[in-house]
Amino acid sequence: MFDASTGGPGGGEHPPREPDGPASSSHRGHLVLAEKVVEKIAAQCASEITEVGGTGGGFLGMGRQNDPEARPKVSVELTGAIATLSIELGVRYPASIARVTQQVREELGRRVTELAGVQVRQIDIRVGYLHGGSPAEERTLL
Amino acid sequence: MRILAGGLNRAWLTVIGLVLLVLGVGWLLAASGLLASLHPALDQEAAPMRGASGVLDQPWMPAAMIVVAALLILAGLSWLVRQIPRKRQAPTLRFHEDARQGVTLMEAPVFSDAVAHDVEELEHVTAARALLRGSRSEPELVLRVAVNERADAQEVVDAISERILPRAVEALGVPFTDVGIEIVVTRQSRKSDRVRVQ
Missing domain, CATH: 3.30.70.1350 (Cation efflux protein, cytoplasmic domain)
Structure with a gap:
């Protein structure tokens, strides 16, 4: 799933994504x-x-x-x-x-x-x- | 296929007949003077209804007659209702084992219609009706099968026993405790515009 907060998969200077972590899930929105x-x-x-x-x-x-x-x-x-x-x-x-x-x-x-x-x-x-x-x-x- | 109130009617006719028989014999004995020694009113020369007017003039008599009439009306209505033919069809069938996971229900006519349709596929059968009685664990099946004049009734019964009933048991999951088959011969025929050949 595309994460807008990181500018995409593996994007730039941002820390590595935690796909299932609480921090990233709060930015992914709701289904x-x-x-x-x-x-x-x-x-x-x-x-x-x-x-x-x-x-x-x-x-x-x-x-x-x-x-x-x-x-x-x-x-x-x-x-x-x-x-x-x-x-x-x-x-x-x-x-x-x-x-x-x-x-x-x-x-x-x-x-x-x-x-x-x-x-x-x-x-x-x-x-x-x-x-x-x-x-x-x-x-x-x- | 339908249950009639024959047993009830026979029972009540027996009761009424016995009561009338006892009254008739008593009347006969009283009229012949054989019961005179038991009570003076039963003497052959006595007038047993002499005191009846005293009772009939009582103020409570109209109310008592209304109550008796109401009871008779209720008994008559009850008897009439019991004369209505009943199917005594099985209640809703339950197929679930654990209701906590959900229930599985099917109305009995759904199964009866499928069996009847299956019977109608047999040779010489022009129409069929099925009725499921009893319960899911102890089902009874009643079949009314109309066949044309060319049919051999024994062959139809054999075909039902060997081909139709095993399929019905497979679908229902339990054997029938009782099966009734009524064969009716009719001049009507059934035609189909298609045939399954394979």
């Missing part, structure tokens, strides 16, 4: 993530699990339909650097619902912490539908 960012990160991470689907389409949040290819709907509640996630998703039938949802919980807990820097404490999952498979895996011959 603030909105809830929406965490929600989209979590939704994308969940959708990357093969057996998980979401909802898509609709207008202004109304009339959304089950879509195995879409991202699940995630809502986040932030308290400091701790996030509580609620996710509504679809699971491929006949995959084990307990196994898939546990995988979602573990994957989100790990990856959201990695990517967003917030600690995920609790993930509530609601399975909204079970789907027979992904349309992308099928070819339709007309």
